[in-house]
Amino acid sequence: MPRRALDNPLVLSILGLLLERPMHPYDVLGELRRRSESQAAAITRGSVYDVVAALSTAGWITETARLRQGNRPERTVYALTPSGREELVRRLDDRIRHPERDFTPFLGAIAYLGALGPAGAADALSERARRLGERTIADEQRLAEVLGQDLPRLYVIEAEYAIHQARAELAWIGSVLEEIRTGRLTWPTTGTADG
Structure with missing residues (x-):
């Protein structure tokens, strides 16, 4: 098995899930998707099975049962x-x-915020804040539901962290929008959508 499979970010998640209880790779996939809906699209069945095979070859996990x-x-x-x-x-x-x-892609994009011009930047940031706010509310509701199922908070602490990151981003966007509206964030006269 290629060493790069052991460098996959899923290694940590899979080892962590198997710390909780033995599982079949399909169950691992379902649990990863359930707990990380924001990253669910990036988690594929093939990647989980590849990492499981690499973990088994490395001796970090072992078969405990075969079920049909x-x-x-x-x-x-x-x-x-x-x-x-x-x-x-x-x-x-x-x-x-x-x-x-x-x-992140957002960090790469925000580096060139000036190209949108003040009006375009305010519009784009406002739209991002609206969408991020909606997603954060949904994430908070999902987290409350999961915690309501007697799942220990420690098992989903990463979701709590992600919600705090989103809230911090929303606060930052709000402050930048205020600076655009008041003119405290200035734009150069060239190289922007308005210049």
Whole structure:
């Protein structure tokens, strides 16, 4: 199995889920999608199965059972091994201690906000704030529902973090919109939609 499969961001998530309980890769996929709806489109069945195969080859997970229901294909259930738990702890500790700069598409776009001109920038930021606000409300409702199902808060703390990030972004957008409206954020006379 290529080493790059063990560098996949899903490794951490899959090891974490298997820390909670043994699972079949299909169950892992469903749980990842349920807990991370904002990233669900990026999580494919093939990528989960590839990472599971790599984790098994590395000795970080092991088969615990093979189950068959009706005419469905046999499903292999995996559990975390002691070395898998050690790897999970090592990776978690490293990622939590060392902040990395994430280069998001929004960060790349906001760097050239001036090209939209004041009116275009205000319009685009207002639309983003509206959509982000709606998504944040939906995320808060989903989180409350999940927590209402007796799922420990610690298991979905990443969703709580994402909501706080969204709220911070909304506050920042609000302050930039206010600066555009009052003229405190100035535009050059050339290189913009208005210039």
